[in-house]
Amino acid sequence: MNVKALIRTVNHTLKLHNLFPENSRILVACSGGPDSMALLHLLQDIATHRHTEYELGVAIVDHCIRPESKDEVLWLRNQVEILGLPFYTAIFDVPKLSKEQKLSEETIGRHVRYQWLTGIAQSEGYDYIAVAHHKDDQAESILAHLIRGTGLNGLTGMAVVSNDYTVPVVRPLLDVTKEELLLYLKEKDISYCIDSTNEDVRYQRNRIRHCIIPELKAINPIVIDAIVRLGASVREDISLISNLTDMAFDELVTISDEGAFISRRGLRKKPLSIQRRLWQRLVSIFDPEIKLTTAHQEQLLDIVNTGEGKTFNIKSIKVSAQCDTIKVYCKH
Amino acid sequence: MNVKALIRTVNHTLKLHNLFPENSRILVACSGGPDSMALLHLLQDIATHRHTEYELGVAIVDHCIRPESKDEVLWLRNQVEILGLPFYTAIFDVPKLSKEQKLSEETIGRHVRYQWLTGIAQSEGYDYIAVAHHKDDQAESILAHLIRGTGLNGLTGMAVVSNDYTVPVVRPLLDVTKEELLLYLKEKDISYCIDSTNEDVRYQRNRIRHCIIPELKAINPIVIDAIVRLGASVREDISLISNLTDMAFDELVTISDEGAFISRRGLRKKPLSIQRRLWQRLVSIFDPEIKLTTAHQEQLLDIVNTGEGKTFNIKSIKVSAQCDTIKVYCKH
Incomplete structure (x- = not known):
């Protein structure tokens, strides 16, 4: 897939969900890693492609999990300055919070990150928070739910637009693969940081990525597509069943x-x-x-x-x- | 799980599906391997447990895939003679048929086996064919569908009673694990053959069993239960959606x-x-x-x-x- 095709795919995903309206203000959640750097640049490309204007801002959280995270924040600040965009950053001692609250670093990290992002979005007047989850992440997320056994609802995967927070969280990259994003970064000569914990198979998600997905691909090379397609079809089915449940509830339940x-x-x-x-x-x-x-x-x-x-x-x-x-x- | 508990579990599965009525004639599809030897003996135990009589027969196919298969048929004939049950056998050159028809040995093997089994069941007056698929097989089957990407319908797994053939095919062991069956065989001192191709990861199913399931278990030790439970819940959802589709079809489609x-x-x-x-x-x-x-x-x-x-x-x-x-x- 060349750069133009990639831009078209992301644009298509956004259009299907009526995103982003003219003059939207979008806060891009960025880690400095390949996925979110690609997201940042792709959103700029799409604005050009559409002859429209977005106002982008970039937000990064230092989770204090890796020694290099401080430098990455400084590196990203510099990159964002070159692009001439607003930049927001915060530091959370996630390992400490994790110990105090007896929750995994992943869970606590996600919690404080989204809380802070929605706070910034609201106080600075952003309409959307954009995050960089892509097709491979989607398949991994669906597999994680399958493995943990959270039932059919977990198989729907992540939505392009989530309204679980006070500000809508948008995932423009859900229809493109990690591989396509890496090609884009290479083609456009965009630099990024590499997160050393991504290889650590003590983290469940990395285990799925590095141990399980390759085994599945040995059986079906396009397994990512197969899983993501399943997720989309489950989402439709769940939506129907959920509506029928609402109707049955209204018909049968009396509350006093x-x-x-x-x-x-x-x-x-x-x-x-x-x-x-x-x-x-x-x-x-x-x-x-x-x-x-x-x-x-x-x-x-x-x-x-x-x-x-x-x-x-x-x-x-x-x-x-x-x-x-x-x-x-x-x-x- | 002790032997009594195992018998109760299998009996419960059968009862839920109104199986087997008094004086049923059941043809047990047997390979001489642990699963089907356990099935054969468990069906006898359940008849005793229920103070009822089944008429069991044993059928084995020599697929000519492994050199030892001929000896296994002879070994099983001897075992079945000791039990005093009718015995049926047939030889198919599956490797040759596979080459001729350009289909995998697994596919051809399954096809000729079921064709022959239903033929025997009909000509010899059996009401059911019993096969030895257990809970681990069920999880593997669901995963295989997920990997191949056959959509939500594939996630239902195998049914306890399939009516896809002219004679109903019954799977009494779907609620018990391989481990429980091995314990039963050990406890009751039942001997069985070991299929050397079960370790061969060139076969997709063995890859799932030996490479993928252990990785999934490293994340969730009870992943087999999680997957099987998902299958059961998908089956209910599909049944609802399928009924609604029938109704929409009748309402909207006119055929001339x-x-x-x-x-x-x-x-x-x-x-x-x-x-x-x-x-x-x-x-x-x-x-x-x-x-x-x-x-x-x-x-x-x-x-x-x-x-x-x-x-x-x-x-x-x-x-x-x-x-x-x-x-x-x-x-x-």
């Missing part, structure tokens, strides 16, 4: 001060696929922390199918079935 | 001698997930060989969304859109 009420007979007529998701939605109203296990689901499906009176607890929730009515409420 | 007719407006209201599947079903009526690619699907979704007149071919099929009507018919 005493709790939620649902008819066994009504629920029994719904497909299992909907019943399971409806239960998850229902318990989440009372306790957003509850993630129903298969055992919980079986217990719930079971009281729908029998006509017996029965009461049991799922964590902080009480489920009580009498005649046709199942009542769900907080224990406290 | 001239071809099939469908309304753009009607189709446009359906979710993408249904539209894609409906198109696959529609073209399959005219040519069961057509497997729509993503590019074909995009082309079809596109003519639904535009109001333009347009005609194009997909292999042996012609698709022609005029005003609100899309007509699908055979080119010849």
Whole structure:
């Protein structure tokens, strides 16, 4: 793929999601690594390609995980100055926070990074945060979910536009591979930093990248495409099932001060696929922390199918079935 | 898991599928290997456990792939004689057939084996063919589909009861692991043959078993369970989506001698997930060989969304859109 084709692909991805409107202000989350340097330059190329103007800003977090991170921030500041763009930076002692909060460096790092990025975007008036996840990252993310066993929802992968934060997070590179990005960087002679921890297979993501993906490619050389395509098709299916669950919920669930009420007979007529998701939605109203296990689901499906009176607890929730009515409420 | 627990698990799997009715005649497909020897003995144990009678028969195919296969057939004949059960055997020169028909030994082997098994089952009056696929096989099968990229349908894995053949094929061991089967064989002192090709990573399945699964287990030790659970949940979702596709098909498609007719407006209201599947079903009526690619699907979704007149071919099929009507018919 040559540079023009790459620009067209990224432009196509953005257009499909009505991105970016004229005069958008976009904060590019950059690490100085190849992916985010390619993103920064590609967004400039696309503005030229479209004869439009974006206002770009560049933000980098020093996570204090590697000794060289301080120098990388300085290097990036210099690069961004040459481009004449606004530059924002922050330092977080992620190893320390990780120990204090007993969470992995990856989890804490992601948390503080996005919190800070959305803060900067809001205070500096950016409409979007752009991040550099590409097609290989997408396949890795889907595989990670498959391996951890988080169910079908995890197989959808990352969305081009996520609205999980106060500022929309956009992933313009999801349709291009790492290899294409590296070719682009080479072709345009763009320099970048190399993150030494990318090779460390103690990190789960690197294990997937360096040990598992090559094995999968030995069986199917275009496995990345296959996995990403699966993710897209799962996303459509989930969207349909999720809408049907909403409809079933509105039809069957009555909520009062005493709790939620649902008819066994009504629920029994719904497909299992909907019943399971409806239960998850229902318990989440009372306790957003509850993630129903298969055992919980079986217990719930079971009281729908029998006509017996029965009461049991799922964590902080009480489920009580009498005649046709199942009542769900907080224990406290 | 002790022997009793294993028997209960297999019995539970069978009962969920109303298997096997009193006095069933079951033909056990056996290779002499650990899995199928465990299956044969477990089926006898379950008959005892249930105080019921099955009539078991044992069938083995010599695929002529390994020099020792002839001896294994003789060894199994002897074992089956001791058990006092009917024994059936056949020889197929799979390497020769594979070369002649330019298909892999695995594909040809499976084809001739099932053809012969169903033939024997029919002529000898067996109600079921039992095969020894277990939980690890199920996870491997799901992974194989994921890697080849056969879409969500492939992620359902193998069914406990398949009706793809003239005689139902039953997999009683899908809820137990290979490890549990080996413990059972050891505990009951049951001997078995070892297939030397099981270690050969030139075979795709062995690559998944010996190279990929261990890498996945390094990240999540219970990855087999995670994958199998995903398969079960996908099966429920697919069943729902498939029913909805049937309903949309009945509602929107009119078939006459001239071809099939469908309304753009009607189709446009359906979710993408249904539209894609409906198109696959529609073209399959005219040519069961057509497997729509993503590019074909995009082309079809596109003519639904535009109001333009347009005609194009997909292999042996012609698709022609005029005003609100899309007509699908055979080119010849």
